[in-house]
Amino acid sequence: MQKLERKSYRDAVFVQDFLTRCGSGTICAQCVSQKKRNESSNVVCLFKDCKGGTKSYCPHFHRCFICDAPHSCEKLCRLSRGNGEHCIALVDAIRPNFLLLDFDRTLASTKSGGSPLPKKTARSRIKEDYMHSIDSELKIAVFAQQAFGESHVVTRNSHKKEIEDFLRMHGLSDLAANVHVVPKKMAKGAFIRENFLASQDKNCIFVDDDIRELSNDPWLWSSKQVHRLLFVRAFL
Ligand SMILES: [Zn+2]
Ligand SMILES: [Zn+2]
Ligand SMILES: [Zn+2]
Structure with a gap:
């Protein structure tokens, strides 16, 4: 599974890269992360440096209780x-x-x-x-x-x-x-x-x-x- 660097997540380059690939009009970093989540079948946090384990990740809403707080x-x-x-x-x-x-x-x-x-x-x-x-x-x-x-x-x-x-x-x-x-x-x-x-x-x-x-x-x-x-x- 592809993990995100916290830095690149906020990075315009990353968003640009995403735009190029999906060919959509305008999209902000939040929508990118939302889209990634909705498409993912993750059971762990998207972030590489997350201190929580699988049990601090909500598989129902694809949210990390620590990184995506408040969830x-x-x-x-x-x-x-x-x-x-x-x-x-x-x-x-x-x-x-x-x-x-x-x-x-x-x-x-x-x-x-x-x-x-x-x-x-x-x-x-x-x-x-x-x-x-x-x-x-x-x-x-x-x-x-x-x-x-x-x-x-x-x-x-x-x-x-x-x-x-x-x-x-x-x-x-x-x-x-x-x-x-x-x-x-x-x-x-x-x-x-x-x-x-x-x-x-x-x-x-x-x-x-x-x-x-x-x-x-x-x-x-x-x-x-x-x-x-x-x-x-x-x-x-
Ligand atoms: Zn947006
Ligand atoms: Zn849950
Ligand atoms: Zn996390």
Whole structure:
């Protein structure tokens, strides 16, 4: 299969080349890519340097969830991409038994397993206004979810105690009682299946900013019990 260079895709020369071959009148780069997609039977992304695998590609609409963002295929892939507002809409539409939230760069502004609380050293106390933030819309989603079922944090950040304190500080004491640290070598998908969806009649919305967590586990992407949201956080 012919793969596209990201550069040539936007390149006028490429479009010209296409025009010459198909002999059509006027066509823009977007139409070229649309035409290529419609004609393709691809199951992977058109771009050579795409970091996503086959499971971040929607075969129904020929769209990559990463490169062609924003793309959502809520009915067939059960994967969409969006922010906290989108999460609230999903909760209202799906009314899941479980709302499962990643922590770092999703519910909170932390990254790479760092503590959400300021370090208790003399130096950082000086700039004590420094504090990680919570995504206010995901927080609303957690409250909305109370009407339908439970919310849980499913994270690889090992600062369990600090995360619990952080959530309590933000008025989410119920959620603070539901913080799970996924073991290092375990896929989040396997963890979710074992801990939440062992029963076939339960379902969940799983929100994570990392496409790998959302797509690596075969059960996770194939199960009709799971709706996945690739989270895009608006950092303030
Ligand atoms: Zn056009
Ligand atoms: Zn799809
Ligand atoms: Zn891609």
